[in-house]
Amino acid sequence: MHLPATAEAQLPAERPRDLRARAIDLVPMPVRARARRFSADRLSAPRGLGTVLAAALFAAAGVYGTTLSGAGESISGKIVRAAEAVTASLGFGIDTIRITGQRQADEETILSYLGVHEGSSMIFFDAAAARDRVAQAPWIATASVLKLFPHTLEVAVTEHAAFARWQHDLAVSVIDRSGRIIAPVVPSSVAELPLVVGPGAAARAAALFDVLDRFPFIAARVRVASLIAERRWNLVVDNGVEVRLPEGDITAAVAELAVLDRDQAILDRDIVAIDLRFADRLYVRLAPEAAAKRSKTLKENAKKARKKAGARI
Numbered sequence: 001m002h003l004p005a006t007a008e009a010q011l012p013a014e015r016p017r018d019l020r021a022r023a024i025d026l027v028p029m030p031v032r033a034r035a036r037r038f039s040a041d042r043l044s045a046p047r048g049l050g051t052v053l054a055a056a057l058f059a060a061a062g063v064y065g066t067t068l069s070g071a072g073e074s075i076s077g078k079i080v081r082a083a084e085a086v087t088a089s090l091g092f093g094i095d096t097i098r099i100t101g102q103r104q105a106d107e108e109t110i111l112s113y114l115g116v117h118e119g120s121s122m123i124f125f126d127a128a129a130a131r132d133r134v135a136q137a138p139w140i141a142t143a144s145v146l147k148l149f150p151h152t153l154e155v156a157v158t159e160h161a162a163f164a165r166w167q168h169d170l171a172v173s174v175i176d177r178s179g180r181i182i183a184p185v186v187p188s189s190v191a192e193l194p195l196v197v198g199p200g201a202a203a204r205a206a207a208l209f210d211v212l213d214r215f216p217f218i219a220a221r222v223r224v225a226s227l228i229a230e231r232r233w234n235l236v237v238d239n240g241v242e243v244r245l246p247e248g249d250i251t252a253a254v255a256e257l258a259v260l261d262r263d264q265a266i267l268d269r270d271i272v273a274i275d276l277r278f279a280d281r282l283y284v285r286l287a288p289e290a291a292a293k294r295s296k297t298l299k300e301n302a303k304k305a306r307k308k309a310g311a312r313i
Contacts, residue, residue, distance in 0.1 A: 084121035094120045096152040104159055104187060105139040113137040114145070114155065122147055138183040164209075165195045166202040179203035194222055201227040208233055211251050215258040221267065232277070242273040252279070 087093075094116050099107055113133045116125070127145040134143040139159045146154040160182040166175045174183040174190055179202035196205045204227060212219040224236040233250065235243040245253050253276040260266040266274065266284075275283035 081119065084124050085119055087121040087123045088119050091150050092122045093151055094122055094125060094153055097155065098152065099155045099157070101157040102139070102159065104162070104183070104189065105137060105157065109137055110134060110140070110155065110157065114153070116153070122149055122151060125153070127153075138185075162190045162193060164202075164205050165190070165193050166205070167195060167197045168199065168202070175202045175205070177206050179205060195224045196227070197224060198227040198230070200230040201225070208250075211254055214251070215254055217261065218254060218258050237267055239268070241267055241271060244273065244275045244277055246277045246279070253277075256282075 097111065097114070097116065099110055102110065113136065114130050115133060116130075125147065127147050131143050131145040134140060134145065134155060134157065137143075140157050141160045142158045144156045146156075148154055160176045160180075162174050162182065163177045164175055165186055166173050166179075166181070171184070172186050172195070173181045174186055174193075175196075176182050181202075194205075194209070196202060196208075205225070208225055209219065212222060218237075221237040221239075222235050223238055226234045226236075228234055232247040233245045235245065237243065243257060257266075257274065257276060260274075260282075269284075270287045270289065271284050272287050273285040275285070
């Protein structure tokens with residue numbers, strides 16, 4: 001038996017599928033890991049999908065190599081966009097986003113943190129990075145981002161609980177119980193929350209309201225709490241009366257205020273301030289009209305007393 005002139009002539013020709021398999025073997029593992037999600041038994045692929053995906057994978061491989069070599073970011077970005085465009089045109093573009101769990105958070109803000117743009121591809125969209133971005137949005141405590149192929153993202157969030165409003169410098173923010181700013185703007189839905197004012201007030205607000213909550217009738221009337229020199233609190237109740245609390249433990253002072261209000265309705269008197277900073281005495285500042293009326297009454301009483309004394313002589 002005589003062999004042909006060239007052994008290669010007798011070798012079976014490789015099928016296109018085998019050539020594609022070899023091509024994919026040249027693609028870095030991080031890229032191939034994404035490609036393995038799209039097996040023939042899970043998707044009904046359009047005709048020619050394998051060829052186009054191979055092209056997209058080679059483009060992604062170029063991105064991977066460019067990144068490793070430290071080459072220009074703009075070139076990598078163009079290649080990524082090209083690969084996204086290829087896969088999006090085959091039905092893997094992101095065209096549906098479902099957001100659940102938000103009450104105070106604005107959907108448009110969540111979408112901006114999500115980072116989806118026109119032409120975004122499900123294949124190249126990084127759900128983990130998107131989750132981390134969304135978790136940094138105002139109001140958001142936790143977030144999850146799921147890719148539901150072929151073209152849907154599902155975003156689920158939980159929100160921080162609003163505790164109070166905090167005025168610092170010229171800004172007013174919403175804070176949680178720990179004093180953390182959870183929203184830089186106060187929506188109308190939480191505009192009735194108590195306002196705490198001053199440096200350090202956010203971090204110490206929870207301790208203040210823990211004491212006030214032991215006296216519900218007082219707590220319900222507090223509208224503003226100002227931290228003075230980061231040492232003590234001044235409260236303003238719903239009719240504008242200011243209550244000056246002492247430094248240190250304020251429980252005894254608030255308890256005294258609760259008794260005075262229960263027995264004498266002191267908060268509804270014609271006064272502008274109650275000073276509870278001293279353990280052995282109480283100072284009350286009258287409203288201007290009340291002070292003028294009291295001054296007039298004292299003068300009249302003094303005049304009557306002098307006349308009565310003169311009559312005796």
